[in-house]
Amino acid sequence: MFDVQSIREDFPILEKGVIYLDSAASSLTPEQVVLKEMEFYREYRANVERGVHRFSRMASEEYEKAHEEIARFIGAPGVENLALLSNTTEGINLVANSLDWSKEDKIVNTVIEHHSNFITWLRVRQRHGTKLEVVRSTPEGFFDLADFEKAIDDSTKLVAVTHVSNVLGCIVPIKEICEIAHEHGAKMLVDGAQGVPHIHTDVMDSKVDFLAFSGHKMLGPTGSGGLYIAEAELASTEPLCIGGGTIADVSLDDYVLAVPPMKFEAGTPNIAQVIGLGEACRYLNRVGMDNVEKWDLKLANRLIEGLTEIEGVEVYGPKDPRQRVGLATFNIGDMNPHDVALTLDTEYNIAVRSGHHCALPLIKELFNLKEGNARASTYIYNTLEEIDALVSAVEEIARD
Template structure:
């Protein structure tokens, strides 16, 4: 399927913004949704809206089949061993908080080490800060190379026998860096630590195999991979999840409730208290069907090509600084940048006037901003519906931005 055909499937892209055709370059924040996902949500609410698991009537059975069918689609998509290892959550943030609050709190003691990177999203920093305060564990950071990549030599030096948890994002939401998760996991396991992966920015863009990566936990968000907001999943190795306690309690996650004691359901349902995100899961299942029809290998190759093209063209703009590796094979479809003497929010504002949507700010990565020695950056992020023409419009908009502020000052 070619880019024009793919774009036709995304209704939101067929509009003008400020009198210009929309150029959407903010997919790292959230992706747009194809008609297949929109129609799947519409069908659920129109035709078989019902709660799951609890009823024997026709609508309840159909809703349960859709919800649990989506779990199986997630399992296959990331190659988990069984559906018992796939827990539906509100997204990556909830998944990482679940691991920190349940596994971390129960398995960390004073002096134990948690190791993360400077490039982490706040969702993979703050939960570990909190559990470190609670348990007396020590939070450590892997150093970064000059191009903001990780060195395995540094990984080996930083992880010690005291390290109990290593938590690393698979792909940086700021730099686009693709981290060597499989190799880091091996080093972590050799030291007796578990490997937690923030997969929010990888699952939409490249083929993920959690068994091959040998990570112990892997978190993903549906809204970044053409699915609805408010739905995501946590993968965890079964033997670890079985030992973990739920952190939300109520209906559906229980086996038996007595006056003084209660027992939990088996995996994965013991972590899914209350009415689950039924429509979201069904929409996520439709998004997975769509992505697999396109092909993750195709999406990854397309984004590498776009990143290389963007870096080449954007580098011609006077005063341009591009962060992260220049080698497009080391990064996903994210290009974060600044233009000298122009605040990134001003860059985003001028681009918006041209109908071009980019993100500006600290991108929920303030420690990384400090490491880069900037307060904020602008970010263009690409997906399967973007083209080189979109990048040409971006570059033209950046030139216009530079000229405008040169005239003003």
């Protein structure tokens, strides 16, 4: 049974009285995750996979258990398929730097991407002359699969698409796009930064080749995230950095990389953060991702319905909450969205984000908004009453 009030007890930061609606930027962290991180510092603070002393053994064991938990959480077949990195951005850059690009290759991307999954490909184009085709959506964030059929051809090496837009909240049909990519021998990379926290993820079902995600958006610590790498890509995928921890053997003339995932995790890793992310996955599993999805839909429903009914307020993204996650961007007349966010914070204790949300192509191409918009984004600890409080605050600001 999903009980938001008992979930809220796990987040003491909520006692400060702030209505936190900025989880798409970074979620809050439950006490269980904070304590698990502290356990590392207090009980077995040591490096991992290096020493034989007891602290090192304990830290390594917890670090490995976290790998297993996180891999299971996204449906990866094994820990070797999961490189634990700092965030989504690092995962996407790892893929961009690993693939062997030429002028003949094509990358297919979309207009709704976060900069992390956009400028990375612009840079590949600048460096290697690779072709880049950007598939456009409707202003709500809907795609016509026929546009992907047209854009993806036999020269396409990679299709890089987000699962959920951090501006429109829309859910992109990644499984269908992945099928088209694979028909042409292209690989499929999914930006899971907003998808993994909200939607049950199963990489074996979607059959994607790469999935990058951020732990800090799914109750985990900052500095935690991962990249799923499909079995067929494991041998050819190159680490972003190499060094201590990534090798099987080194001589004066040569080196042999370790087996995955170790070959991807160079240097001393984010040990406490990885252990914390493992705990965050355990927490989400206890809540149940089906409950997370159901609550998300309720919050999205209330949010979209409430905001769209206010005169003078424009809400972006799909009108049907079933086609989105609990995230809505909006503008109040021609008010600067930063002023809206500041007023919500200082006068109503409500935290939302404002600006272009690191998605300038979307903001410019689809809406031509100079200052962007304001964004309210929810997670499992938000209540319907909090959404109502936001809606009446926006109503008041719009009236004044």
